[in-house]
Amino acid sequence: MRPDLLKLAARLAEREERFAIVTVVRREPPSSARVGDVALVSERGEYHGWTGGGCTRSSVLLEAMRAIADGEPRLLSLSPEPEGGRRPGVVFLPMTCESGGTVEIYVEPVLPAARLLLFGSSPAVRVLARIAHAVGYRVDVIDPEADESAFPDAKVQRSLVADALPRGAHVLVATMGDGDIEAIEAALARSPAYLGVIASPKRFAQLRDALLARGVAREAIERIAAPAGLDLGARTPEEIAVSIIAQIVERRRRAAKTGQTENVPVREAVDPVCGMSVKVAGARHTAEALGVTYYFCCAGCRTKFLADSARYLAAGAGARGS
Structure with missing residues (x-):
């Protein structure tokens, strides 16, 4: 890959922005692209690099944006006769250049790690932080009294800065009555992909009434998972943590399958x-x-x-x- 594209990819990754790397892996003359040609497509639709002329650029750009949106890599085959060589797992597109030629391009989305914000530092939260890190989440713990040594795989924050919370994150509130309302309101304001609360049905009913009284939309409250976690009959902190990460993964994958993600659809x-x-x-x-x-x-x-x-x-x- 060209050094300038490597530097751009590093900058985007550092800013936790989505992008896709597209690489020419096969060509048939007279295509102007060469095997090994690479381009980078940002989540804003900016195209850097070269994978062929205008006849391929628009198709590659569109498929790269789709890959960024759904997180799935794909292999493209652009040919004057796209119906002539169907192969499983390949997206066939028409090559409209009058010069002809065939080019195959691999599109790989590069996405930042999913974020998990944990309010509280109970035993179940400690286990959940370890499991979530192993699954691939970037974990932040927000608790003024958290013991950093108990969260070796997470970043510990001592206070809640609502405006600094990432949008579309997965959030668990386990503050045990100390700042529940503030944490839930702050999370809802950032359109969380998942919001769970560790609370008994009686306690959450009280929280729901308090949130409604503060003007929080009923529809937003109804999307909160409370009590958090799949109904596995969990009793120990370890079992509770397993049930919560299972629910987060299940909802995340279901949303990706149905297209209900925080990503803006490509028009x-x-x-x-x-x-x-x-x-x-x-x-x-x-x-x-x-x-x-x-x-x-x-x-x-x-x-x-x-x-x-x-x-x-x-x-x-x-x-x-x-």
Whole structure:
């Protein structure tokens, strides 16, 4: 990989930003890409590097954004005859360049570790911190009296700074009545992917009433897992920790499968000339016709459209954007 792309990847990783590395792994002439060509796509849709000309760039950009959103790598095959060589596990896309050629590109999303915020330092929280770290979470413990030696794999914070809490994190409140309301409100304000509370049904009913009285939306309260954890009949701190991490993982994977994540979906349009999907945000090639914006994978398709727009509009292949 080029040194400048390595440095950019390091900066993005340090800032905990999502991005994808796309690498050409196979080509057939006359494709302009070479095996080993690499590009980096940021979560904002910025494209750095080279994996081929405009005919491949839009497709690669769109698939990279999808990979960043769902966290799944994919192998792309762009060919003039994408239906001719179906292989399991490969995403086939049309190569619209008149020069032809085939190129295969591996897209690998690079995502920061999922965050787990633990309010409190009870025995169950101590076990949960160790398990979560082993599973791959970045763990933060927020408790003014936490013993740092009990959390070797976590960062201990002595006070709650609501504005500094990360968005979309997984959160467990186990403060045992000392600051429950403040911790729950702070977590809800940051759109948590999961919010669980260790509390008895009676205690959580009191918390629910207090939150409603403070203006917290009922819908937000209903999404709180209380008591936290899957119903495994857990009794010991170790069993309680297992039930909670199991619930967090289950909800996280279910959300990823159904697309209900904190990631913003990628808005797409269809090139009215070649039929390829094009990422709307930041599209480089567009044209107006009858008050509608059309999006194109490359300058060549845009030129064809402008030369005979009536033909393509009559075909009804255009996808409208605003």
